[in-house]
Amino acid sequence: MYDVVIIGAGIGGLICGCGLAKYGYQVVMLEQHSMVGGCCTSFRRGGFHFDAGAHLLSGCGSGGALYRILKNLEAKTDLIKVNDYERININNICYEYPTTLMGLKKYLCELQPHESENIYRFFKDIRSKKIKDRLKDISYTVFLDRYFDSKIIKTILSAMWLYLGNEPSRLCALDAVDVFYSYWNEGTYYPQGGAQTFVENIAQKFVETGGRILLSKKAIRIEKIKQGYEIIDHTGQVYQAEFVVNNSDFKSFFKSCGANVKLNAIAADLFNHGKESIAFFCSYWGIHCDDSYVQSKSGWYIDEKQGTTFLITIPSLTDRSICPDKCHIIDVFTPCDGRDKKVQLERQKMLIESIFINIESKVIQVETANYKTFERYTSNYHGCAYGWDHSVTKEGNRRLPYLIGNNIYQVGHWAESGSGVMAAAISGQLVAQKISGREGLF
Ligand SMILES: Cc1cc2nc3c(=O)[nH]c(=O)nc-3n(C[C@H](O)[C@H](O)[C@H](O)COP(=O)(O)OP(=O)(O)OC[C@H]3O[C@@H](n4cnc5c(N)ncnc54)[C@H](O)[C@@H]3O)c2cc1C
Numbered sequence: 359m360y361d362v363v364i365i366g367a368g369i370g371g372l373i374c375g376c377g378l379a380k381y382g383y384q385v386v387m388l389e390q391h392s393m394v395g396g397c398c399t400s401f402r403r404g405g406f407h408f409d410a411g412a413h414l415l416s417g418c419g420s421g422g423a424l425y426r427i428l429k430n431l432e433a434k435t436d437l438i439k440v441n442d443y444e445r446i447n448i449n450n451i452c453y454e455y456p457t458t459l460m461g462l463k464k465y466l467c468e469l470q471p472h473e474s475e476n477i478y479r480f481f482k483d484i485r486s487k488k489i490k491d492r493l494k495d496i497s498y499t500v501f502l503d504r505y506f507d508s509k510i511i512k513t514i515l516s517a518m519w520l521y522l523g524n525e526p527s528r529l530c531a532l533d534a535v536d537v538f539y540s541y542w543n544e545g546t547y548y549p550q551g552g553a554q555t556f557v558e559n560i561a562q563k564f565v566e567t568g569g570r571i572l573l574s575k576k577a578i579r580i581e582k583i584k585q586g587y588e589i590i591d592h593t594g595q596v597y598q599a600e601f602v603v604n605n606s607d608f609k610s611f612f613k614s615c616g617a618n619v620k621l622n623a624i625a626a627d628l629f630n631h632g633k634e635s636i637a638f639f640c641s642y643w644g645i646h647c648d649d650s651y652v653q654s655k656s657g658w659y660i661d662e663k664q665g666t667t668f669l670i671t672i673p674s675l676t677d678r679s680i681c682p683d684k685c686h687i688i689d690v691f692t693p694c695d696g697r698d699k700k701v702q703l704e705r706q707k708m709l710i711e712s713i714f715i716n717i718e719s720k721v722i723q724v725e726t727a728n729y730k731t732f733e734r735y736t737s738n739y740h741g742c743a744y745g746w747d748h749s750v751t752k753e754g755n756r757r758l759p760y761l762i763g764n765n766i767y768q769v770g771h772w773a774e775s776g777s778g779v780m781a782a783a784i785s786g787q788l789v790a791q792k793i794s795g796r797e798g799l800f
Contacts, residue, residue: 359598360384362793363589365577366605368396368736369412369782370770372560374603376431377790379567386597387569388589390576393554394561396605396736396770397743398779400554400680404723406644406687407680409553411732411743413673413689414440416537417780419544424780427787433563436550440676444541445657446517452657453514457545470508480505480515484535493532497750501531517658520669520691521778523636523742528749533776540780548676577606580616586765587619601765601793607738608632608758608772625762628746632756635744635777637694637729639702643710644723645686649675651720652686655713668692668709685722688714694729694741702728744778745771760789767793 362378364371367389378385393399397411417424418437428435446453455465463481467474483489483505493501498519502512516526518538526534549556561571572591579590586600604611609629612619621629645652652672659668674686681687690706703726711717732741746756757774760767771777773785791797 359585359600360386361599362386362601362603363388363577363587363597363599364603364605364769365589365611366390366396366770367394367557367561367571367573368605368770369398369557369560369779370773370786371396371603371605372557372564373427373431373783373786374605374767374769374790375564375569375571375786376433376560376567377787378793379564379569380431381790381794381796382568383794385564385569386599387564387571388575388577388591388597389571389573390592390606390737391735392574393558394571394573395554395557397732397738398553398557399735400552401725403725404644405682406642406685406723407552407554408642408644408687408725409673409689410640410642410727410735411553411638412779413548413553414671415547415549415779416540416544417783418547422540422544422780424783427783428560431560431563434559435556437547438550438676440546440548440673441656442545444546445654446514447657447659448510448513448517449660449662453510455514457542459543462542466511466514470511473506473508473511476505477511484539490532490535493535494530494755495750496531498526498529498531498534501534502526513660513662517660517667520658520667520693522748523693523744523777524747524749528751530748530750530755533748533755536776537778548673550677550679552673552677552680577611578615580619582619582764601767603767603769603789603793604762605768605770607736608762608768609634610737610739619763619766621763621766622759622761624759625768628756628758633747633749633751634739634742635747637732637741638691638727638743639694639699639706639729640727641690641703641706641710642723642725642727643688643690643717643721644681645688645714645717645720646684646722647686647720648684649686651714652688655688659709659713666692666705668706670710670713696729699726699728702726745773746777748777760785760792 729741
């Protein structure tokens, strides 16, 4: 009998496991895949370490939430600041602003001096709890319209919408300011060695502290028993524990595996009405070139006429260790619109070829992933990237409470704190505290 069974070794499960193990709990973690990480993993092809999903982290400046959680866990993670400037390319015009709040404000004031007062008011208001409380029910577009006339300011302040998955007109203003603020204020960080190294280091900490991870073990049933719960994996192995922490897709898991488990009212409502977020189509390019070929090319690419937004990242400029000498990695992300892989890749290829001249002659490796790929590896419904949808519709923007049933908790991007690596980590920390009854950091 364990104290806790954790289903899934994504960021939420791993951080929760580390906290509980540190508090002395006997914890076993079941992971369906042969490696840990969920949406935050890498794969290796031809000497290139491609990050499949998450790799641009927020909350990593000293004082940032993710930084503090990792530090307190003493997990061996090195986070490198990606750049001091964020780049946004709107209709072929490039805007480059510093990743500090002061720098961003100054940049926007210089760009549109007549908006200066509004810019200062906007950045002051988004930290005010009183104003934030009123943002839950309005879209980010409506919120920005309250401050600015300038279209270009609004577009720059919205460029990061892909980090939440909804276009600004549908995106909940509260989620938008919460997530964007961290990137504007502290900048973006990259885990040295790539996403897989990052999660493996956290997993190692969990094991060193007494936790047990079982890979390639898919939980397929959960049953209530007198002393707690029984989790059954796909090989028929049974794990008993007083508490269950679910890190996997809430709806998919309880629909197929938890018919006999009683969920509390909010969880039951989301079970019937919750809507999932978008998935991504990603292409990963390993190319032979020198630094100058890829420098100053990462960033957001917005084409308003075509209605497209792409994110291009070049992690090898930040960390040389992830690819062979004289090579680089280019990652391209777009919302997945259901077209087949070939069509999606053609669209991304067109963009890439317009930015990286003569790239065909430099390509060593190209890989792609669509919603089906992410669903296969993470079991998130339709490969959704961020748990619940972040829109302001009735179905969207809902969150599960951490406690979803008697001694059953939810962590990760389906839980209350929201989506992304930082939010998933926060959920893991909070659930470990709730189960153990301890306050404060680990
Ligand atoms: C393409 C892409 C790019 C992204 N980019 C960023 C980014 O740059 N920065 C950022 O902060 N966020 C990013 N995100 C979002 C971020 O990756 C996720 O929100 C976060 O990693 C989710 O972590 P999680 O703990 O909720 O669970 P997940 O990562 O979903 O992990 C859940 C785990 O549970 C396992 N599992 C599922 N079912 C079972 C079962 N029945 N039995 C056992 N195990 C099971 C899965 O295999 C998986 O390992 C991105 C997401 C995607 C898809």
